[in-house]
Amino acid sequence: MxxxxxxxxxxxxxxxxxxxxxxxxxxxxxxxxxxxxxxxxxxxxxxxxxxxxxxxxxxxxxxxxxxxxxxxxxxxxxxxSISLRQDVLGLVFNRLPATLELATVALLMA
Structure with missing residues (x-):
């Protein structure tokens, strides 16, 4: 079951x-x-x-x-990326620390 x-x-x-x-x-x-x-x-x-x-x-x-x-x-x-002519996954990983920081602050404030 x-x-x-x-x-x-x-x-x-x-x-x-x-x-x-x-x-x-x-x-x-x-x-x-x-x-x-x-x-x-x-x-x-x-x-x-x-x-x-x-x-x-x-x-x-x-x-x-x-x-x-x-x-x-x-x-x-x-x-x-068409506009930046860079690997999209690399662009995401480059911005991941700031994204996690914002998500953590938002979670703590919620």
Whole structure:
């Protein structure tokens, strides 16, 4: 009985996480603007645009892009910041001490 409840809750958690992953991916995809256009200087050639699209997998179908993105996230690869051109995970870790400090103060005040 307890084992069955554990597996039901585990399955529910996995389905929820998969649903959240889909929502996050869709929100990223419907954001206005072309990420490739933001990364390249104005007047970039069509070959440069095609090469960068292929590098980031944006030349593939939506479903394939989702599973490539999901595999990257599961392996700790959150991609590259378009504006800063740095690894996103590194940016998060650089700001983690200040975030934890603010969270601790907020928790103590609550």
């Amino acid at each position: 307890l084992l069955q409840r554990f597996f039901v809750r585990l399955l529910t958690m996995l389905v929820t996480l998969f649903g959240v992953a889909i929502v996050v991916f869709v929100v990223i995809r419907v954001a206005p603007g072309d990420p490739i256009a933001m990364m390249l200087p104005p007047g970039a050639s069509n070959d440069d645009i095609a090469r960068l699209r292929a590098l980031y997998g944006l030349d593939k179908g939506i479903a394939q892009q989702f599973f490539i993105w999901l595999a990257g996230v599961l392996h700790g690869d959150f991609g590259t």
